[in-house]
Amino acid sequence: MRHAPMFARIGGCALLLAGAAVSAQPAWPAKPVRIVVGFSAGGPTDVVARAFADHAARQLGQPVIVDNKPGANTILAAEAVASAPADGYTLLLGATNHTMIPALYASRVKFDVLKSFAPVCTLALSPTVLAVGPAMPIKTLAAFLQQVKAEPGKRTYATPGSGSSGHFASAHFTRLTGTSMNHIPYKGAAQAVTDLMGGQVDSSFATLGSVLPQLQSGKLTALAVAAPQRSPLLPDVPTFEEAGVKGYSADAWYGLLAPAGTPAPVLARLAQVAQDFVRASTTVDKLRGLGMEAQGSCGAPFAAQLQREVRDNTQLARELDLKAE
Structure with missing residues (x-):
């Protein structure tokens, strides 16, 4: 019993030291x-x-x-x-x-x-948008489907890479529509968009953010937007639902x-x-x-x-x- 106060003091000191150690840790972030x-x-x-x-x-x-x-x-x-x-x-x-x-x-x-x-x-x-470039100078989703069905496996679509959201969105579309296209994967959206504008590939199921400047400048053409409603940034572009492809959505x-x-x-x-x-x-x-x-x-x-x-x-x-x- 006579030793209890000493143990208490030791325990108290340990707590104080632990608290001091915690408080001594630098606040985050302390560097870039x-x-x-x-x-x-x-x-x-x-x-x-x-x-x-x-x-x-x-x-x-x-x-x-x-x-x-x-x-x-x-x-x-x-x-x-x-x-x-x-x-x-x-x-x-x-x-x-x-x-x-x-x-x-x-x-x-x-x-x-x-x-x-x-x-x-x-x-x-x-949202995802179907965009085409100079290699496929069309204006509607119906015309796109007509050309793709006329040449099974020959028309190409660009994506930011195998297994990317664009790859899944494209594959989902081809299954829904019963079409076949050739996948061209890139190492990012920027490279895919560059080749789409250059005519090296026919189309891309791209995120709107990756192609909006090119759509607004007329360098690319949007055929449909995969969203519940039309985008206020592209008011004249129909949704896939409006254009006749039911049940297709991707964002x-x-x-x-x-x-x-x-x-x-x-x-x-x-x-x-x-x-x-x-x-x-x-x-x-x-x-x-x-x-x-x-x-x-x-x-x-x-x-x-x-x-x-x-x-x-x-x-x-x-x-x-x-x-x-």
Whole structure:
């Protein structure tokens, strides 16, 4: 009993030392933050990443650097982030195709698209639009279908890569319409759009954000938009439903993910910055002008969305016999 006060003092000192150790840890972020993008500069994912990086840098008081790592359908970028320290200094700006990786590459990747990442928030959405270039100078979806059916397997469509959202959207379309086309995968949307304008490929089921400037300038032609309603940015372009292809829908999300195990306070701070980003009028205007809508689904809802998409895309790949090329 006489020793109890000493034990109490020792215990109290231990608590004080532990508290001092916690308080001595530097506040996050104490250095620049890196956002890895799995596509080349200039595409919609890169555009969203850079807009968010500018906003986040002002909010966090540290530089936020965008690091483009294109290739292997964003697997290289995702792998870099999955293997990075879970300290909040290396993040992934992912897109819809992130949930398509298990359907095509499950046995080849060194990470799990669900378990290796902590979902932070989605940042933007963009509908898919069927665009054609000079190699296919037509104005309507009906004319497109007529030409494609007249030359089975000869007409081409460009995508940002095998297993990308554009690849799945295109394959879904060909199944619905009973058509056959030749898939030309690229290492990002920017390269695909360049060749579409140059006439090297016939068409692309592209995110609106990746082709809007070219559509507005007349360098490309939009035949239909995969959205419930017409886009206010393309009021004269019908939806696929209006143009006669029933039950076809496709959109793309862009969102922020961190390595699994990232501390909860860091994730909470990132989510706060992401929500500020999507609510800012400058963000809304900028993204809308690029064919996107600011949209923030954070934490558990975002995680549930990822789980649902992995399940659905795996089933779709099986049904459509989609394979990595």
